[in-house]
Amino acid sequence: MERVTIPRSFGSHDGRFHADEVSACALLLLFNKCDVDKVVRTRDPQTLSSCEYICDVGGIYNPKEKLFDHHQADYQGEMSSAGMILIYLLEENVISKELYNHLDEELIHLVDAYDNGKDLLGPGVATFSHIIANFAPISYEATSEEEDNAFFEALGFAMGHIHRLIERFNYSRSCRELVKERMEQDGECLFFDVGIPWIESFFELGGESHPAKFIIMPAGPHWKLRGIPPSLKERMKVRIPLPLTWAGLLEEELKNVSGI
DSSP: OOOOOEEEEEEEOOSSOOHHHHHHHHHHHHTTSSOGGGEEEOOOHHHHHTEEEEESOSSOEEGGGTEEOOOSTTOOSSOOHHHHHHHHHHHTTSSOHHHHHHHIIIIIHHHHHHHTTOOOSOTTOOOHHHHHHTTSOSOTTOOHHHHHHHHHHHHHHHHHHHHHHHHHHHHHHHTHHHHHHHHHHOSSEEEOSSOOOOHHHHHHTTGGGSOOOEEEEEETTEEEEEEOOSSSTTTTSOSSOOOGGGTTOOHHHHHHHHOO
16 A cells, blocks of 8 residues: 655654764755655654655665665665665666766765774774764753754754765866866866866876876966876876975975976
8 A cells, every 4th residue: 555645754763863864864855855844753653654755764675665774684785774865866867877976985885884884994083974973962861852953953964065065066067078178188288277176077088098197277376286196096196296306395496496
């Protein structure tokens, strides 16, 4: 029998919250699939059954029914509710494959890993999941109201962070044609007369086999020259380093030594 639900509603468990259901809710809100005033936190089956989306509770993973829980024997994958919602948005054509890959690589696959017991980073490193967990009330005797208030505070933070990831992705994509144009016209040095994000587009467009060794572009009131890395994964390295004799020099000293 088909569930009768409140349109644009979201249900998750009450009590302590984690980055996975917070991120799942944030994604649905950001992509206009639910409303913040219809977000419910409970373990009451009857109340949850009235929600259009149910995440991280209920014991069922069924995207067609909009049920996204990974806590059951039937599901043996590596996703948490965050990853389940992200792939749902892809399969429903709400987001492109490129945006899916970006959000998954930058955030969601790490949220999934952490929620499934894989703490990929060592002590002293605060991941997104650690930060979301820190929004939870300090006292283990916190009231339901305090837990809910903390959840919505964490939700606002998560929405802001994911929104900026999306905006940066869109901005980078908008500059892609300019990067392609310079790659087609320039050789060992790519020259831009505006400052733009370039490195991701450069390597997505075949930069590993491109002959460019340097890039020049504005940086505020100045110009910057930097070496191009051998690959995106080795972005802190360069194909050819600038002369060591230039290191640490500014203004007239740099002009004299470099001859520029």
